[in-house]
Amino acid sequence: MAEALAKPRSFQEIILRLQTYWATKGCAILQPYDMEVGAGTFHPATTLRALGTKAWAAAYVQPSRRPTDGRYGENPNRLQHYYQYQVLIKPSPPNLQELYLGSLAAIGIDMELHDVRFVEDDWESPTLGAWGLGWEVWCDGMEVSQFTYFQQVGGHDCHPVSGELTYGLERLAMYVLGVDHVMDMPFNDPDAPIALKYGDVFKQTEQEYSRWNFDVANTEVLLRHFEEAEAECAAILSQEHIDPKTGNRIIMAHPAYDQCIKASHMFNLLDARGVISVTERQAYIGRVRALAKMCADAFVQTEAGGFAA
Amino acid sequence: MPDLLIELFSEEIPARMQAKAAEDLKKLVTDGLVEAGLTYAGAAAFSTPRRLALTLEGLTSKSPTLREERRGPKVGAPEKALEGFMRGAGVTRDQLEEREEKKGAFYYATVVTPGRPAAEIIAEVLDKTVRNFPWPKSMRWGAGSLRWVRPLHSIICLLTDEYGATVVDLDIDGIKAGQSTEGHRFMGDGRFEVTSFEDYEARLKAAKVVLNASERAETIWHDATNMAFAQGLEVVEDAGLLREVAGLVEWPVTLMGDIGEDFLGLPPEVLQTSMKEHQKFFSVKNPKTGRIEKFITVANRETADHGATILAGNQKVLAARLSDAKFFWENDLRVAKDEGLTAWTERLGNVTFHNKLGSQQARIQRIADLAREIAPVVGAEPDQAYLAALVAKADLSSEMVYEFPELQGLMGRYYAEAAGLPADVAAACQEHYSPLGPSDDVPTAPVSVAVALADKIDTLTGFWAIDEKPTGSKDPYALRRAALGVIRLVLANDLRMHLDRFVDAQLVRHEKHVKADQDGVGVLDDLLDEIAEHGVFGGAVRTLLDKLTEEKPQEVLRTVGDLVPDLSTDLLAFFHDRLKVHLRDAGIRHDVIDACLTMDGADDFRLLVSRAEALSAFMKTDDGVNLLQGFKRANNILTQAEEKDGVEYSYGADVKFAEEDAEKALFAALDAAEAQITPAMKAEDYAAAMEAMAALRAPIDAFFEAVQVNSDNQVVRRNRLNLLSRIRHICLQTADLTRVEG
Incomplete structure (x- = not known):
């Protein structure tokens, strides 16, 4: 078992250590996807790359938005904008659990003092048409990560299977740093000339977005955006595979998938505005899932998706 | 005799699956080995978060050689047939034997299947077991195609005898069986080898793994209770x-x-x-x-x-x-x-109960209306029952129940108390869901009983009205449980009630919801009032129809008037099925129950059960069994005669035409029995009625002993047939004895 390192001092140090750790374990360290997503899984580096036969290993931070979780920055644990750390390795290596535990040691969790457990938790994303089996990882009774072996994405069986690790960064960091309220957590080093706390960075934005998400966002516009994204996604994928201009085979799986992400986020916003009834909810989720499925179908036709001409 | 040790070492197995998986491993492996001809003295299976283990003691080291004799074609049959037979049996011509039989000479072959070493069989059985393991959910991992509950890492498959331990040669999708395993994930010290089950268990313990789940549970409980x-x-x-x-x-x-x-x-x-x-x-x-x-x-x-x-x-x-x-x-x-529980109930207007049955709020209103009608029957104050039903599900809007659905009802009780509602209303919030399981307590407080009955009857009638009844093993709305709940509420509280009336009323309420958009649907409110006042559905429909002049309401009323009795009858049959199961568990035979179900008042479960219990007890006595024989004999003779003569013998048996003493005695006995049975039946004292019926046994037996019913004298014959009819009439008052077996 890896030796635990000294305790980190800030939120960003934990992120940096995870980046370094997974880089040394051979992952490509990617950057966040430049769109609003509900979770790190939505990054095409996970959703699309989990498909097809090609090997893959990537790690990245993904800012994530869950509009309904907004609490105006008041709740010690809940945020409408937060960070996930995401690792995806395909095929899942046999020592993935050990690699994962090594990452906990890397951020200063001493395995000799803590009680780390793998507790059954099957993962399912109805919007992505994806599911997998795995665990939530508990450290002293607290969920610190989600650990999943993807079985299906976008309606496709995963072959080979990807191993996915998702760390809820704020929660994990609060635990490691011993902070009770997220806004009190040191963002950079507490001894830096300009020491910033999480609240200095995000308290105000949490308030602004909470107000907008819950009360102000124009639902007609959101609805229109949803429908436009849905239509655009289908339109993109209905194009000929051969690009008339270059004569090359170019299937636009990623641009189409962007529209799927957009539709999904619009749905989340509409949900936060409380304009979606229980029955409609299922219908919207089904519509996003249909898009995700179309994109998955398209991706496996591409070279990155393992297509060989 | 070797011992066998198997360990399947994997990543963390969900806790809820471990015990069954250990048992499945034991069963699949032992069944497979036994089927292949091996025997063993004892088996035990174990599970921990990371492993399933199995140990078998005293396994036979090889399967026995099997000899099987096969009969082939007739001597002289076409060569083709003979060749086919030899190929199938795996023998050559010179190994065949000819035997003379009645139908001629036949070829016989003796097929010898040699015994196989245990290791070979174990490898096959374990491979098959792993590949077909009945996990509730299984997965693939990496680039492989094997399925297990979580990634499978290593396998121990070890045969141990007095000469030492041998690893069984086995490779499942690249995982080669060996004799090593790991201890505790954090406190263990890498992989180690084991040589037998005893060694395995001891080394695991040294590596901080308690193999036996009950031992772990005992340790936990012991330490926990001591600390407390x-x-x-x-x-x-x-x-x-x-x-x-x-x-x-x-x-x-x-x-x-x-x-x-x-x-x-x-x-x-x-x-x-x-x-x-x-x-x-x-x-x-x-x-x-x-x-x-x-x-x-x-x-x-x-x-x-x-x-x-x-x-x-x-x-x-x-x-x-x-x-x-x-x-x-x-x-x-x-x-x-501040706002009271009804504020929560109102919010439930936005929550759909079922898309054809409307919102939770609409459902609650229906339940409240029904609870008010049921109240007098169960001894509750109608307004109190109505109020209780209105707030009983309010807690579904509360944040606590949203977070912890299993606290529904209980939270309602706390919140009702906080809102200053009467104690019996608060109690009903909690108790109206009961009884849930067959061993759950049945509420007895009248207000709780009224709401509990109304809730369940509303659910049942609702799903009947939209034709979503349980089929086969599918019962997504737990309607069987609801029906049993009604039955247990009625029986445990000794409630005398005709269920039909409430079922009919609630079916009308559902129709009102389903037909809400139709013109003239308002007439259903009048219908409900009429039922509430006079009780009987058919009568209420007729009364109203006579009064109505407009066409639309008449139309609605006629449709509902046709529909409701059919649904109601069907639902009553469903109740009866549940009741049969319930009574069978209480030791009452199905034919005895059937004999009671066809009698009047079958929607009064208390009455129905009293009758069934009395009949069941009666049928366990000699008198009962013999009386039944006598009754059946009388009934058969009578039925045959009625069919032959094309008339019904029902009246006019007169003692003056009686010729034999036994015949006269039967007249007297019937008079005496009737004098007791009629008042007993009126008083619903079935035990007394059946006791009186028991007195008929001897006279009926004596009658059949001494008397020939089909006398040549037509007057005497007719009189005797009419006498038999009296037996039938008297006996059938208590139950439909024709349905009782024996």
Whole structure:
């Protein structure tokens, strides 16, 4: 078992250590996807790359938005904008659990003092048409990560299977740093000339977005955006595979998938505005899932998706 | 005789699946071995979070040689047939034997299947077991195609005898069987080899793994109760939680911690549920106050600081969880006090119960209307029952129940009390869901009973009205449970009620909802009033139809008038099926129940059951069995004669035409019995009626002994047939004895 390192001092140090750790374990360290997503899984580096036969290993931070979780920055644990750390390795290596535990040691969790457990938790994303089996990882009774072996994405069986690790960064960091309220957590080093706390960075934005998400966002516009994204996604994928201009085979799986992400986020916003009834909810989720499925179908036709001409 | 050790070592197996998986492993392997001709003396299976293990003692070292004789074609049959036979049996011409039989000479072959070494059989059986293991959910991993509950890492498959241990040659998708395993994930010290089951269990323990789940559970319980006892407290028992926790650890270390002072004011059930559901903690209560004051958590390891860090972490997580619970509780209490529970019920207008049956609020209103009608029958104040039903499901809007659905009802009770509602209304909030399971307590407080009945009858009639009845094993709305609930409520409370009337009324309410858009649907309100006042559905429809002049309402009324009796009859049959199961469990034969179901008042379950119980008891006596014979004989002779003569013999038996003494005696006995049976039946005293009927046994037997019914004298014959008819009439008053077997 890896030796635990000294305790980190800030939120960003934990992120940096995870980046370094997974880089040394051979992952490509990617950057966040430049769109609003509900979770790190939505990054095409996970959703699309989990498909097809090609090997893959990537790690990245993904800012994530869950509009309904907004609490105006008041709740010690809940945020409408937060960070996930995401690792995806395909095929899942046999020592993935050990690699994962090594990452906990890397951020200063001493395995000799803590009680780390793998507790059954099957993962399912109805919007992505994806599911997998795995665990939530508990450290002293607290969920610190989600650990999943993807079985299906976008309606496709995963072959080979990807191993996915998702760390809820704020929660994990609060635990490691011993902070009770997220806004009190040191963002950079507490001894830096300009020491910033999480609240200095995000308290105000949490308030602004909470107000907008819950009360102000124009639902007609959101609805229109949803429908436009849905239509655009289908339109993109209905194009000929051969690009008339270059004569090359170019299937636009990623641009189409962007529209799927957009539709999904619009749905989340509409949900936060409380304009979606229980029955409609299922219908919207089904519509996003249909898009995700179309994109998955398209991706496996591409070279990155393992297509060989 | 060798012993066998199998271990399937994997990543963490869900706790809830471990016990069954161990049993499945044992069954699949032992069945497979036995089928292949091996025998064994004993078997035991074990599970920990990371492994399933099986040990077999005294296994035979090879399967026996089997000799099987096969009969082939006739001597002289075409060559082709003979060749086919030899190929199938795997023999050559010179191994065949000719035998003379009645139909000529036949070829015989003796097929010898040689015994196989145990190792070979084990390898096959284990391969098949792993590949076809009945996990509730299984997965693939990496680039392989094998399925297991989580990635499978290694296999021990070891035969041990007095000469030593041998690894069984086996490779499942690249995992080669060996004789090594790992201990505890954190406290163990890498892989190690084992040589037998005893060695395996001992080395595991040295590597901080307790193999036996019950041993882990016992350790946990022992330590937990000791810790609590030392502080004058006691652990709240929870066998399911104990099993689960024992499946989450290989090396249980029990720790007791404090619940923050701030949270001790939460209802004990809230503390308990929150701690159990989220953290898998046991609750520790103070027996003097009944309050939950501490928690027990079970870690999977020992630490240098004796669990201090682990406990502190768990305490912190708990505090965050309980802050949420406290927030919900305080918010809910504020709403209950300031706005009242009906505010919550109104909010349920936005929540769909079922898309064809409307919102939760609409459903609650229907239940309340029905509860008011049922109230007088169960001894409750109608307005009280109505109010109770209106608020009984209000807590579904509360934040606490949203977070912990299993607290529904109970929270309703707390909130109703906080809102200052009467105690019996508050109790109904909690109790109206009961009885849930067959062993659940049945409510007895009248208001609770009224709401519980109304709730269940509304559910049943609703799904009947939209034709979503249970089929086969599919019963997604738990309608069988609801029907049994109604039956148990009626029986346990000795309720005398005709269910039909309430079923009809509720079916009309559902029709009102379904037909809400139709013109003239308002007439159904009049119909409900009419039923409430005069009771009988058919009569109410006719009365109204006579009064109505407009066409639309007439049309609605006619449709509903046709529909409801059919649905109602069908639903009653469903109740009767549940009742049969219920009574069969109580030892009453199905034919005895059938004999009672066809009698009048079959929608009065209390009456129905009294009748069935009396008949069941009667049929266990000699008199009962013999009387039944006599009755059947009389009934058969009579039925045959009626068919032959084309008339019904029902009247006019006269003692003056009686020729034999036995015949006269039967007349007298029937008179005497009738004099007792009629009043007994009127008083619904079935036992007395049947006792009186028992007195007929001897006279009927004597009658058949001495008298020939089909006399040549037509007057005498007719009189005797009419006499038999009296037997039939009297006996059939109590139950339909033609349906009783024997």
